[in-house]
Amino acid sequence: MKKNKKIDKVGIIGLGYVGLPLLYTFHQAGFNVIGFDIDSSKIDLITQGKSYIKHFKDSQIKKLSVSDRCVVTTDFSLLNEVDSILICVPTPLDHYRKPDMSYVVQTTETIGKYLRSGHLVVLESTTYPGTTDELLKNILENSSGLVDGKDFYLAYSPEREDPGNPDFNTKSIPKVVGSSTKRGRELAVALYEKALDKVVTVSTAKVAESAKLLENIFRSVNIALVNEMKLVMDAMDIDIHEVINAAATKPFGFMKFTPGPGLGGHCIPIDPFYLTWKAREYGLNTRFIELAGEVNSAMPEFVVNKIMLALNRKGKAFKNSKILILGIAYKPNVDDMRESPSFVIMDRLVSLGADIDFYDPWIPVIPSSREHMNWKGKVSVEWKETVIKEYDAVVIVTDHASVDYSELKKWSDCIIDTRNVYPNLSESEKEKIYKA
Numbered sequence: 001m002k003k004n005k006k007i008d009k010v011g012i013i014g015l016g017y018v019g020l021p022l023l024y025t026f027h028q029a030g031f032n033v034i035g036f037d038i039d040s041s042k043i044d045l046i047t048q049g050k051s052y053i054k055h056f057k058d059s060q061i062k063k064l065s066v067s068d069r070c071v072v073t074t075d076f077s078l079l080n081e082v083d084s085i086l087i088c089v090p091t092p093l094d095h096y097r098k099p100d101m102s103y104v105v106q107t108t109e110t111i112g113k114y115l116r117s118g119h120l121v122v123l124e125s126t127t128y129p130g131t132t133d134e135l136l137k138n139i140l141e142n143s144s145g146l147v148d149g150k151d152f153y154l155a156y157s158p159e160r161e162d163p164g165n166p167d168f169n170t171k172s173i174p175k176v177v178g179s180s181t182k183r184g185r186e187l188a189v190a191l192y193e194k195a196l197d198k199v200v201t202v203s204t205a206k207v208a209e210s211a212k213l214l215e216n217i218f219r220s221v222n223i224a225l226v227n228e229m230k231l232v233m234d235a236m237d238i239d240i241h242e243v244i245n246a247a248a249t250k251p252f253g254f255m256k257f258t259p260g261p262g263l264g265g266h267c268i269p270i271d272p273f274y275l276t277w278k279a280r281e282y283g284l285n286t287r288f289i290e291l292a293g294e295v296n297s298a299m300p301e302f303v304v305n306k307i308m309l310a311l312n313r314k315g316k317a318f319k320n321s322k323i324l325i326l327g328i329a330y331k332p333n334v335d336d337m338r339e340s341p342s343f344v345i346m347d348r349l350v351s352l353g354a355d356i357d358f359y360d361p362w363i364p365v366i367p368s369s370r371e372h373m374n375w376k377g378k379v380s381v382e383w384k385e386t387v388i389k390e391y392d393a394v395v396i397v398t399d400h401a402s403v404d405y406s407e408l409k410k411w412s413d414c415i416i417d418t419r420n421v422y423p424n425l426s427e428s429e430k431e432k433i434y435k436a
């Protein structure tokens with residue numbers, strides 16, 4: 001397989017949190033790469049050597065922008081030039097929490113126009129089992145007249161990118177690859193083996209699609225479990241974090257999950273419902289997934305109640321109180337705010353009459369996005385004593401590492417801590433720091 005010249009030019013469609021690092025990784029491995037996106041502002045920034053993802057450095061982008069082995073473009077006719085096409089476009093849920101496959105469909109239709117004999121097409125976006133073999137295959141075969149497994153080759157390889165994780169990157173995370181044709185499997189495995197440290201081959205695209213969903217369902221269900229446990233421990237006045245840390249000393253049969261203010265990100269709150277939707281076709285309900293969703297999506301309201309109790313102790317109501325949300329990214333040390341529980345909490349507090357500001361060192365201004373348009377353009381406040389002291393309450397929703405929490409403790413007399421930033425509170429600290 002290593003001699004196969006057909007895999008030396010790779011096209012990556014969708015240059016977001018997943019596609020951009022993937023483009024970089026294939027380029028670093030010595031491939032010729034072409035990155036495609038419909039968003040011309042992203043193409044312009046890469047061309048200028050500037051990153052639009054905070055944890056992805058300008059120095060990394062510059063390696064792409066100065067290279068004669070890298071082209072980035074909005075011109076999809078260049079798909080003609082590549083041998084392999086990797087699809088990394090969004091797979092959100094629609095307003096009715098059904099899979100929104102429009103990005104994948106649109107991309108596949110575009111590929112269909114330029115598909116030629118020998119092309120390898122790999123879907124990386126997270127999706128329901130059957131997307132590759134049913135949806136993609138039908139669109140590509142119908143639009144091109146070519147046949148999967150004979151003329152062109154389809155495979156699925158889930159993206160496991162964990163943005164901001166210092167221990168793992170695109171290259172070092174094992175890559176699951178599946179295809180329903182032998183040749184598709186061989187080509188896809190050969191491609192990824194040249195760029196990534198470890199490839200795990202599975203028999204079909206459906207197995208690979210399902211494996212990705214299982215990983216994220218596993219997280220969603222376990223997070224729901226510790227979140228439910230948190231509610232019970234809170235009512236019993238037992239410190240959930242001390243309980244979890246004690247349980248985690250068991251060297252087998254236990255895996256540590258941490259409770260929080262609710263689920264966030266483009267994956268865990270969304271992906272499980274891709275299986276729920278597909279399971280209905282088989283007359284099946286996914287009760288664990290639904291229950292986990294129910295528990296996790298109730299967490300922001302728990303936080304709001306804790307804010308109410310904290311304000312109440314100060315003799316204040318929500319109405320006209322000034323509340324600062326600390327952290328609007330969905331997890332620490334990233335600039336990604338998709339599905340962040342911060343917005344659910346902020347919207348609820350506004351509906352109750354509170355006056356809301358935010359501080360986030362990773363997101364100075366709330367950008368335009370598919371969600372949260374009501375918050376677009378709002379600017380993070382400055383981190384200084386005179387500013388922070390103005391707020392009746394500060395709610396830590398995202399525990400970014402660069403925030404000085406000892407300063408916060410000095411500056412604010414009412415902190416709602418949803419991330420256990422302040423463990424082991426003294427009796428006097430309990431007067432102003434509330435666990436939520």
Ligand SMILES: NC(=O)c1ccc[n+]([C@@H]2O[C@H](COP(=O)([O-])OP(=O)(O)OC[C@H]3O[C@@H](n4cnc5c(N)ncnc54)[C@H](O)[C@@H]3O)[C@@H](O)[C@H]2O)c1
Nearest residue numbers: 014015016017018037038039088089090091125126159161
């Ligand atoms: N972000 C993560 O941490 C993560 C981790 C694992 C898997 N995933 C999955 O990877 C996929 C991509 O996620 P992401 O976070 O990179 O999304 P993203 O929104 O950051 O990036 C998607 C990119 O695709 C582009 N795009 C949209 N439609 C297009 C089209 N028709 N043609 C070309 N480009 C188009 C967008 O402009 C954007 O730049 C999703 O299925 C997601 O579930 C994401």
